[in-house]
Amino acid sequence: MVERKKQMSRDRVSRLINWGHWFAFFNGILAMIIGSRYIGGVGYPETWYGWTYLSVSTIGQFSFLAFIAYLICLFPLTFILPYSKILRGIAAVIATLSLCLLLYDTIVYADYGMHLSPFAFDLAWADLNALLHGTSYIVTPLAIIAIELTAANFLWKRIDKIQKLNLGNKVITLVGVCFISSHLIHIWADAADVTEITRLDDIYPLSYPATARSFMESHGIDRSSQDENHNSSVLNYPEQPLTCQADTKPNVLMITIDSLRADMVDNKSMPFLHQYTESNQSFTQHFSGGNQFRTGMFSLLYGLQGSYGDARIFNSTSPVLTRTFQQAGYQLGLFLPDTNLSLRSSQAMFNDFTPVVANESNGSADADLHTVANFNQWHSVQDKPWFALLNLKAPENFDTPVGFLGIETVKADPALTPAQKVLFNQYRQSLYFIDQQLKAILAKVSNDTLVIITGVNGKIFTSNTDEAYRNLSPQSVKVPLVIHWPKAASPSKVKYRTSHYGLVPTLMTHVLGCTNHTTEYSAGHSLLQPSKETWIYIGDSTIFAIYQQAEVTVIDRHGKYRIYDENYQHRLNKKMSAPELIEVMREGRRFYNH
The missing domain is CATH 3.40.720.10 (Alkaline Phosphatase, subunit A)
Structure with a gap:
């Protein structure tokens, strides 16, 4: 009798594990749908190999993220709380929170050009009203949890039929091939400097595609060229046609x-x-x-x-x-x-x-x-x-x-x-x-x-x-x-x-006689009058500094930041000045088409 109870318990756990894998795969598909919002922010590929890489990268990355979330959050609970009703409810809540976080990340990425991090989160929190419009932030989570509960129950009731179809190994193979292929394609693109592919390096959260340098170094091959960040998109530069008429033409x-x-x-x-x-x-x-x-x-x-x-x-x-x-x-x-x-x-x-x-x-x-x-x-x-x-x-x-x-x-x-x-x-x-x-x-x-x-x-x-x-x-x-x-x-x-x-606006206005507003072609203003901005952006997309009136904030591509005083001494326990930094991040996205 005891042995029969143990067997029933093992069968129940095994069924829950099978259900959990399919539930994770379903959420991987939902994550791909939400993740498509990232693509609009950087521009769609223009070649077949760009689309191929984007497709396999999307399938591999979001399936991987969904499986990791399952492995960390749900798999241990399968042994601690092996009760389907409780586990399905918890799984639906965890999946809803995860997808809402992903959705919020797409909003932050579209506005600031970076994924959620301590820096981006602090910035977005201070700018919450501008990021979240209307009642969508209430309706969307309710819609997602309804979908999650429905899917969790649907899969649980049909898990035996799904298992008889023997699709598990095929799905695992597909996801594995896509995940590995995306890294192999990126190694080739990095070595050949194919910007159509390498520009997508940072498009998805927690994405670290293998590079030619990392691949060669792991195999004992030296490659001295430095990785470049080819992040790109469609820009309006200048935003409007220029109207210029130089009265005099000094050398x-x-x-x-x-x-x-x-x-x-x-x-x-x-x-x-x-x-x-x-x-x-x-x-x-x-x-x-x-x-x-x-x-x-x-x-x-x-x-x-x-x-x-x-x-x-x-x-x-x-x-x-x-x-x-x-x-x-x-x-x-x-x-x-x-x-x-x-x-x-x-x-x-x-x-x-x-x-x-x-x-x-x-x-x-x-x-x-x-x-x-x-x-x-x-x-x-x-x-x-x-x-x-x-x-x-x-x-x-x-x-x-x-x-x-x-x-x-x-x-x-x-x-x-x-x-x-x-x-x-x-x-x-x-x-x-x-x-x-x-x-x-x-x-x-x-x-x-x-x-x-x-x-x-x-x-x-x-x-x-x-x-x-x-x-x-x-x-x-x-x-x-x-x-x-x-x-x-x-x-x-x-x-x-x-x-x-400020040099471009100065020459365009005072030498070339351009009448356009300087914001249509530049981030600066004429040098001959004080700028209204109280900050200066210095650096590139990998690491940059925001020089404000009394402090300097240095930020890397992953959102880690340090704050210094005007003498460039590190200021411990100093919070960043969010309003100015929000202006900075938006200036860095202003010329992009959304």
């Missing part, structure tokens, strides 16, 4: 210097630039759009946040700034080291220019000498209005040319390490070299040329590229900006905060 020279810190422009390290700054319009609180060449230059030419940098549209769409200069009849010249061409964040960034590239095989400083010579030669034969972008790189690599006679070393900040002190003085030598190049360039440029000199990004004293990439301190992003306006009345200092995002 424009933009000199951008990699790794130029604002606090290092002094009368000892850069005497010429220091004097030039004092004699023209200088912006004393100016920030780059990033701490790397790719994000800094993107913000400078496109006037958009670095989070847009991986969008596919920018592989074929050049900046509205350079297009408008070209349409106005300007000759466009580009002068830069060859390695910086590969560091740009979008392939079309320099499409409107006629490039003259300097070889960097003998070092950045030697390439800069050739860059200056190339510009001087090009400039001497121009007979039409011109816009030139001249990029110098020596400070990025602490480089000076062979035989260069520099300046005396000075005592470095005692807080620096011995290695950093060496880099500090070598950096000063590089700045002094660049200062001489600036003097030589501007000596041959007429006074009626509009000249812009700025840093692409800042610099910290390290040779560790990963450390430099993750550091978003003021030293890495605060750069000088000086503008020489033709026929300017007197020099001036702008003391309110400005950023690279």
Whole structure:
């Protein structure tokens, strides 16, 4: 009798386990339906292989998530509470909460471009009224739990018939093949740089597709290229056709210097630039759009946040700034080291220019000498209005040319390490070299040329590229900006905060005569008046910082964040300022089609 009861108990548990697997599979299908909302936020695939990957990835990912939820929440309860009525009710509640959480995640993803995380949850909670409209947040959970209870009872009553169909192994095989295939396809896409597939990397929650790098490293194969985030969607850039009519057409020279810190422009390290700054319009609180060449230059030419940098549209769409200069009849010249061409964040960034590239095989400083010579030669034969972008790189690599006679070393900040002190003085030598190049360039440029000199990004004293990439301190992003306006009345200092995002609107409005509102093509506003925004976005879609008035919030792609004070000291137990951050996240989605 005892043995018979044990057998009945085992049979009941076995039946509950079979039911639980099918209930999990049913919820996987519901999750796929809800998850289709993610696709609209990033754009549908345009090729058959894009659709193939999306299909197998969707089936594999949501089936996997449903099974994991069952394994964690319901499977243990099958042994603790082996009573079908109780278990079905609990399962329906757990499934409803899980699907509602998934639905909420699709709303957050559509609005902020990231999945739920401690950061995103705090942000969404503060913005709850804007995210949840009408009574849908009440009706939808009630509808879902009704569906769950119906499905749970339907499957329980027919579990024996379903088992006789022997579909379990076929379903498991299908899901397994889809899950494995999605990772294999992504490895191929990552190795071949197929953005149609890799742009979907972060579309689903808890999705970590295998990359070529991880695959090769696990098999002992070295791959030095860094993974890129190709997240993309359909953008309206610009939002409206531009209406521009330039009254006068001054020549424009933009000199951008990699790794130029604002606090290092002094009368000892850069005497010429220091004097030039004092004699023209200088912006004393100016920030780059990033701490790397790719994000800094993107913000400078496109006037958009670095989070847009991986969008596919920018592989074929050049900046509205350079297009408008070209349409106005300007000759466009580009002068830069060859390695910086590969560091740009979008392939079309320099499409409107006629490039003259300097070889960097003998070092950045030697390439800069050739860059200056190339510009001087090009400039001497121009007979039409011109816009030139001249990029110098020596400070990025602490480089000076062979035989260069520099300046005396000075005592470095005692807080620096011995290695950093060496880099500090070598950096000063590089700045002094660049200062001489600036003097030589501007000596041959007429006074009626509009000249812009700025840093692409800042610099910290390290040779560790990963450390430099993750550091978003003021030293890495605060750069000088000086503008020489033709026929300017007197020099001036702008003391309110400005950023690279403001340069495009300034040139479009005051040089090219564009009448469109600046928000139609840029994230910035004219540099000649204070911005209403109290924040600046700095970085890309992988890691970025929000510079506010008295604090800096650094956030990674997974939503983890740290808050620093104005001196970049970590502030423990400090809550983020949600209203401003909500504005930031929405600005990063503003140009997307939904």
